[in-house]
Amino acid sequence: MHYSKSHATWVGFFVFLGIGALFFLALQVSNLSSFDHGDGYRLVARFENIGGLKVRSPVTVSGVRIGRVSAIDYDKKTYQAVVEMKINPTYDTLPADTSAGIYTSGLLGEQYIGLEPGGAEEYLQNGDQFEYTQSALVLEEIIGQFLFSKADELKKTDEADSQ
Amino acid sequence: MHRFYTEKTRRFVSQMDQADTECLVTIRDLTFRRGERVIFDRINLDFPRGKVTAIMGPSGTGKTTLLQLIGGQLRPDEGKVLVDGRNVHGLGLKALYELRKSIGMLFQNGALLTDLNVFENVAFPIREHTQLSESMIRKLVLMKLHAVGLRGARELTPAKLSGGMARRVALARAIALDPMMILYDEPFTGQDPITKGVLVKLIRELNDSLGMTSIVVSHDVQETATIADRMYVISEGRVIGEGTPETLSRTTSERVRQFLTGAPDGPERFHYEAIDYTRDLLS
Amino acid sequence: MNGIFRFLGETVLQIFEKLGRGSYFLVLMLGGVPEVLKRPGLLIAQVYSVGVLTVALITISGLFVGMVLGLQGYTILSDFGAEQTLGVMVAASLVRELGPVVSALLFAGRAGSALTAEIGLMKATEQLSGMEMMAVDPVKRIVAPRFFAGMLSMPLLAAVFSMIGVLGGHGVGVGMLGVDDGAFWSQMQASLDVREDILNGIIKSVVFGFVVTWIAVFEGYDCLATSEGVSRATTRTVVHSAFAVLALDFLLTALMFGDF
Missing domain, CATH: 1.20.5 (Single alpha-helices involved in coiled-coils or other helix-helix interfaces)
Structure with a gap:
């Protein structure tokens, strides 16, 4: 045609x-x-509570993203969350005693894993597990604690007044 | 074996042979219904080779339907249509398309492809069905356009053509593949006298010079009578008259006469069915 | 009362009959694949009239939709002090929903109605019938190239719509309202996923393109061969396409993003 x-x-x-x-x-x-596609080495961290962390959430060191969460599971024996992450192979010099924590970016932002490098000579290898972890802060707990302590304070001042 | 081969069967067989060779299209016991309405009621028609045969009848008698039945676009409820010895409605799609390549059809308003110009419209069937070179196609198209007198209009688009010119282009397209038969659907309707004359001349000339068979469906008595070798008059699903234009003009049938002369009242009533006039007014 | 039931029953039967005819028609069109592959020129001519001629409409609409998103998003997000996430809002709503849906609706109005009218007119003027008598199958020769051109054009148009929309949102958010350029892009890139967002958006637009073009060519081919029949078929194309796109969008969204 x-x-x-x-x-x-x-x-x-x-x-x-x-x-x-x-x-x-x-x-x-x-x-x-941004890097993806499965290549990279695997690290595992156990948390008491992961809050709103999701698969694909970022993993950062000093605020720089170096990897992502690749899987989240629950260990029914230890009652802990098992978080598996993939780290970009360029960043292969994380000390063995690095600690992992779950933070929130901003008040309404998403949750991510922040790594705090330690001082060990050896580096974390593929499949290694973090020794030190810090769980996510759950907003309800924080507010609950805050209210509780406030109530305590109030009680104390009330008691002081009455005396 | 020979005992059963009676005189009667021999005559029947020879008639069949004759029918096959003499007639390109044979229609036998054709019945076609549209819903409840019976369009054709067991009609028999023969279209001899090399002749112009006309089908005439009032509007709405299904003349166009008949052409669609011959071309295999519609399926009859009963009966069969033989074209060149082949049962049109017994053919597979491939064989039917193969048969259609040897049938040209001129539609009422030309049915030219609006997005192609005149040249490309005529070239369309050639391009679709042959592997000819571009220069060969050009020669063929110009020859066909010359035959209908529109070689100079090759660059025009269908929108710029008058009704008569569009029909002539469509005619050039219909003969593009040198078919053995052309079906004309109301070729004269809505044309001025000159165009009618041109079309009459073209249909007759093409039929004779190319050795084709023509079937013309029309209700224009004058023009059709001048070119047809044989005419059928169809009304209400039946053949009510047949023969050459001369014999038909001397017919004794009231209905055929009314149609041919165009009398306003006759067997075909002027008034639509109603109760008595005076009674209707006074009620 | 009887009349209502009768009417309902007849309507339902008609719908099923039409669906049946449409599906059979789809099978016939798929039979035109070899023809289209053999003669890519047929496809190119149709991609031009279906796709290229719709680009201007898509571009302008995408630009304005993106700009409005930027403006509205900024007003709402700045209340929370979260105007940095404007890029996420603009891009996510465009790529996931507005890109595929709005461009499919525009496509139905511009290209779909034109396809119906064109094929319907060809039917009304006996061009399709004439082609059949010339031993050329009009479904393969006329309809199939248009159908595949529509299916091919739709995802590309939706992608253009989303891209222009994101740029429009960027223009308003970063250019006029002073959102940080780096935050706009980086937040967007951090939140949108290639597979979950972009690919799902493309899948949506492919489905919409398929459905809208199918409706358009079928309505044209199936219409009553009169001028009134063609105009009604054109209206039906736009209305049915809009219904189909919105209903399918809900279904696809539920399948892709919902936790069913």
Whole structure:
């Protein structure tokens, strides 16, 4: 069938634009550009409580992302959460006594794992487990504790007043 | 064995042979219904080779339907249509398409492809069905366009053509693959006298010079009578008259005469069925 | 009372009959795949009229939708002091929902209705019938290339819509309202996932493209061969496409993002 050359050119331009847009979405808008894809070494941490941590949550050192949470499981014997993370192989010099904690970025932000490097000579290897962990702060608990202590204070001042 | 081969059967067989060679299209006991309405009621028609045969009848008698039945676009409820010895409705889709390549059809308004110009419209069937080179296609198309007198209009788009020109282009397209038969669906309807004359001339000339068989469906008595070798008059699903234009003009049938002369009242009533006029007014 | 039941029953039967005809038609169109592969020119001509001619509409709409998202998002997010996440809001709503859905609705209005009208007119002027008599199958020759062109164009158009929308949101948020450029992009990249968001958005637009084009070509092919029939079929294309897109969007969203 006959179609004009200019039509073919426009169609080519259109397809190029469309595929370009897909690339833009993949690279600029989403996380394809940041390392991913399974390569990297595996570390495991056990927490009493992981709060709102999810699979794919970031793992950071000094605020720089070096990996992601790859799996979350529950150990029914120790009643602990088992968090598995994948760390970018470039960052392979984490000391063996590094501690892991769960923090929240901002008041409403997502939760992430922050690593605090220790001073050991040896480095963490694939499959190693963190020795020191700090669980997530659950907002209800904090508020509960805060109210509880406030109530305590009030009681104390009341008692002082009455005396 | 020979004992059973009676005189009667021999005559029957030879008639069959004759029918096959003389007639390109044979229609036997054809019945077609549209819902409750019976369009054709066991009609028999023969279309001899190399001749122009006309089917005439008032509007709404299903003349176009008949062409669609011959072309295999519709399926009859009973009976069969033989084209060149082949039962149209017994063919598989592939064989049917193969058969259609040898049938040209001129639609009422031309049915030209609106996104192609005149040249490409005529070239369309050639491009679809052959592997000819571009220069060969060009020659063929120009020959067909020349035959209908529109070689100079090849660059026009269908939107710029008058009704008569569109039909002539469609005719050039219909003969593009040198078919053995052309079906004309109301070729004269809505045309001015000159265009009618041109079309009459073209249909007759193409039929004779290319050795084709033509089937013309029309209700324009004058024009059809001048080109048809044989005519059928159909009304209410039945053949009410047949023969050459001369014999038909001397018919004794009231209904055929009414149709041919165009009398406003006759067996075909002028008034739609109603109760008595005076009674209706006074009620 | 009897009349109501009768009406309902007939309507339901009609719907099923139409679905049946539509499915059979789909099978016939899929039979046109070899024809389209053999002659890519047919496809190119249709991608031009279905896809390229819709790009301008998609671009302009995407730009404005993105800008409005930037403006509205900023007003709401700044109440929480979370205007840094404007990029996330703009991009997530575009890539997941608005990109595929709005571009499918625009596509139905621009390209779908044109396809119905074109095929319907070809039917009304006996062009399809004429093609059949020329031993050319109109479903393979006319309808199938249009169908595949629509299916191909839709995801590309949705991607363009989302991209332009994100840029429009960026223009308003970063350019006019002073959101930090780095935060806009990095928050977006941290929150949106290639598989969960982008790929699911593409899957949606492929499904929408399939359904809208199917409805459009079927309505055109199935319409009454009169000018009134064609105009009604064109209206039906837009209405049915809109229904189908919105209902399917809910279904797909539930499947992709819901925890069922």
